[in-house]
Amino acid sequence: MIDVPLPTIRHNGPRPFPPRVSRFTRPFWTALEQGFLTAPKCQACGRLRFPPRPLCPACWSEDHVWIVLRPHGRLYSFTRIHVAPRALDGDLPYAIGIVDLDDGVRLLCRLVNQATFADIGREVETVVLQYDDGPLFAARLI
Amino acid sequence: MIDVPLPTIRHNGPRPFPPRVSRFTRPFWTALEQGFLTAPKCQACGRLRFPPRPLCPACWSEDHVWIVLRPHGRLYSFTRIHVAPRALDGDLPYAIGIVDLDDGVRLLCRLVNQATFADIGREVETVVLQYDDGPLFAARLI
Amino acid sequence: MAAQVVREAATMAGVSRPDIDAVVVAHPGDHTRQGYFHTFLCSSLGIAAKGNVIQVLGNGMTGGHAFDQAVQLIESGRAECVLAVGVHFESGIPTAQHLDYSIRLTGDVDFQSIFGPVPISWYAMDAHRYMFEYDVPRDTTAVVAVKNREHARFNPLAQFRDPLTLDAVLSARPIVEPLGLFEVPARSDGAVALIVSTEARAKLTGQPYARIRGRGFDHEGIHQIADVPTSALDYSALTRAAHRALTTAGTELADISTFQLYAPCTIVEILATEALGLFARGSGAAAAANDATSIGGRYPVNTCGGCLSRGHPPEVSPLYDVVEACSQILGRAERRQVEGARLAMCVSELGKYNAALVHILEAHS
Amino acid sequence: MAAQVVREAATMAGVSRPDIDAVVVAHPGDHTRQGYFHTFLCSSLGIAAKGNVIQVLGNGMTGGHAFDQAVQLIESGRAECVLAVGVHFESGIPTAQHLDYSIRLTGDVDFQSIFGPVPISWYAMDAHRYMFEYDVPRDTTAVVAVKNREHARFNPLAQFRDPLTLDAVLSARPIVEPLGLFEVPARSDGAVALIVSTEARAKLTGQPYARIRGRGFDHEGIHQIADVPTSALDYSALTRAAHRALTTAGTELADISTFQLYAPCTIVEILATEALGLFARGSGAAAAANDATSIGGRYPVNTCGGCLSRGHPPEVSPLYDVVEACSQILGRAERRQVEGARLAMCVSELGKYNAALVHILEAHS
Numbered sequence A, B: 001m002i003d004v005p006l007p008t009i010r011h012n013g014p015r016p017f018p019p020r021v022s023r024f025t026r027p028f029w030t031a032l033e034q035g036f037l038t039a040p041k042c043q044a045c046g047r048l049r050f051p052p053r054p055l056c057p058a059c060w061s062e063d064h065v066w067i068v069l070r071p072h073g074r075l076y077s078f079t080r081i082h083v084a085p086r087a088l089d090g091d092l093p094y095a096i097g098i099v100d101l102d103d104g105v106r107l108l109c110r111l112v113n114q115a116t117f118a119d120i121g122r123e124v125e126t127v128v129l130q131y132d133d134g135p136l137f138a139a140r141l142i
Numbered sequence C, D: 001m002a003a004q005v006v007r008e009a010a011t012m013a014g015v016s017r018p019d020i021d022a023v024v025v026a027h028p029g030d031h032t033r034q035g036y037f038h039t040f041l042c043s044s045l046g047i048a049a050k051g052n053v054i055q056v057l058g059n060g061m062t063g064g065h066a067f068d069q070a071v072q073l074i075e076s077g078r079a080e081c082v083l084a085v086g087v088h089f090e091s092g093i094p095t096a097q098h099l100d101y102s103i104r105l106t107g108d109v110d111f112q113s114i115f116g117p118v119p120i121s122w123y124a125m126d127a128h129r130y131m132f133e134y135d136v137p138r139d140t141t142a143v144v145a146v147k148n149r150e151h152a153r154f155n156p157l158a159q160f161r162d163p164l165t166l167d168a169v170l171s172a173r174p175i176v177e178p179l180g181l182f183e184v185p186a187r188s189d190g191a192v193a194l195i196v197s198t199e200a201r202a203k204l205t206g207q208p209y210a211r212i213r214g215r216g217f218d219h220e221g222i223h224q225i226a227d228v229p230t231s232a233l234d235y236s237a238l239t240r241a242a243h244r245a246l247t248t249a250g251t252e253l254a255d256i257s258t259f260q261l262y263a264p265c266t267i268v269e270i271l272a273t274e275a276l277g278l279f280a281r282g283s284g285a286a287a288a289a290n291d292a293t294s295i296g297g298r299y300p301v302n303t304c305g306g307c308l309s310r311g312h313p314p315e316v317s318p319l320y321d322v323v324e325a326c327s328q329i330l331g332r333a334e335r336r337q338v339e340g341a342r343l344a345m346c347v348s349e350l351g352k353y354n355a356a357l358v359h360i361l362e363a364h365s
Ligand SMILES: [Zn+2]
Pocket: A042, A043, A044, A045, A046, A047, A056, A057, A058, A059, A060, A061
């Protein structure tokens, strides 16, 4: 049981490319708002689904519970982007990374540090970026 | 040789859905501005191309001269439209018709009259609609 | 939603996830925010395919292409078990905004779209011309809307199932004259998934199945209207495509038990039945008025309710039509059942029947 | 422009307008104002087709699908002479606006696109990981850009033909780190038309022709990255697709004279050569640095200059690759000619080599 919320980093203004929220994904965004990164866990085969999706890609079951993911993981790789879509123009350059969480989930997210090549393979933790219109998840080197 | 320009009807404001003008179609729009509806005539097989296009659909030749179409034709059919794209919202309801010109060309265009079912098959003439940003062609019952 | 429909289709077909070796998706149109939906769907469903994964499109024929593509993957030996999926969501988009997009599809964007011919306006001009050429009153053509609603009443998948009177059709507000609200399609969302497999694999399930017996296609080389005066009402691409389908099937029109025709407007169904040769030119509307195309009539057309009453998510409609054809020939159409149906024809089209794609399905049990 | 390219292709293939019985168009992307370009093209060219007229898509594989579709129409007996066309115009659209569209294509729109991963950023992360895992310095990977420019110098169709030094590549401004301007594709426009016909028809021309000897496909069931920790560098879909293609062709990798690989970035070409089995894991960059993938080397790759120098209009690139493959095996590649080339492999992909489509072409004269 994880009951400590993730560290939160405040950002002024709205999220540059806000996600849609559907009936299915609402629990994810509500939990993130409260500081918890979650994923649906298949009740039939036990697999975690990320990105969250209503059907299990492994066994096609819809049964699931939302579980809280532990924050610790490693940086699989990253890039810093210098040419962006219009929505993200104000953030240039920005870094994104592939993070492998200890819970066995791989995800893509913003990387809040000025990472360098030497940071690949190092430990990271997940954090919440709190914008005026809602949260995003991100990772930072520890 | 046709040297009398078509009747022109003035419209304030820009064309609701302005056409692109390419190197190839420029002569068409320039001639229309001056009151003449034109079409490329294939120099290889003599066929008129409408909509204007660089290659002859009949013989694939690019050779052509722009010829002036005579204004007289008949209304093959028409409809009055009550649900429009945003650009044409201000024009609702508007009528469009299929016109068969005496020169053997079939085209689609705006119909400036309040046509009724009884007008199908009747004589029409082409006219120029002159907007602030350029011309369109249209037909009216005679 | 797409994922759930796929699961249901697979269950019905007795197919499990590793069996699927190809995925064909009917391009869902520009309102779907997720680009390249086909590969996204494979990932969502965990489908690793060794035959093909592709998205196909072509106006109203998009769903027809998806089905045809699945059949072709089997015929060319590239796959043994293909998933064909169509998904369409447009109801979240305002109509005018939707039309901004769709007028670029059904006309030359520089010489026709500039006048605002929304897709159904082309059919409306056919309706006017038909009434003029054959001296047919509007109420005779409008009866097709009533007939299709009668069919939809017994279709649990239909969008509109309340009874509809001819008076209601005739007094509805005009949309594209002479066609009113009930003679043109409402806006719809929908999803369909089909499994197409080799016959050997279908036999293994021990269940009745539908065989694809014939296929025909034709494109007349015209986009919406010809550039010279000629009849716009003959839908001759359909005549040729149907002839090719019947020839490959080794059968005749008279043997077909039921017809699923892509017909977004009343007039389109009428002209398509004439192009098929079911009725003489100019007599299709009267034939429909005399119940010839109703369930129980000589040539039952659009037994599911068609685009007008079953609903018309454009990229999906032709896939719905295959579902209905299978229901009919497998005897599962319940209160819509055409008695003794064995052969069904499915037709999709693009433009203004500038092209037609025809499949003939046969029951096998 | 598309029309002119078609005319040229038909002339080269000895085909006239009525011969063409099917048209396949690589979906030109959302910047093309004319919707449903395929049927518009049929009308512009006056092509009345009785086999099929269809538009296909699938990320970077779009052009590959168009070619594959043409082949499939022949194999399934639906057509005898197919026109496959790709057209792409994006240079009129600002880069940032183009990226608004393209980030929706290469990621889960709600959980990945929100972070702004432009398509090439996924490859950039592969580059970083490759350098990390195999301890390869950036200049060893960057040499692929120089090699491809050398190839493009002798390709009259190439977008960039000026010599390029490794120093210039390494000192260029960063785009998606570690990749700089010359390690990622420039923005391009382009058009290609191909004629694919039955062998009987090809023989009639009396001209040398290319036969499609093998075909393989694989989709790994993943969209961009797996949801669990695993290697992102193995491009295993390509390994499987190539194996299938070689098996259907009844040949071996060692017999292939030249490889056209869809590789928008330097790292992609390196990883693809490793996935094909040309070089051991982690040694592809060094092999390229040692000229193994140059014309004259053991495995000449992207003899036309590839995406980086020939140019990369995404939906068209795989069709260009077929053109180059034909030029090579028919001995028409002039100063780019691989000596004695008989068999060529063409590869296209989608996502991050989540799927691969492989064709093997053989000269016949
Ligand atoms: Zn499961």
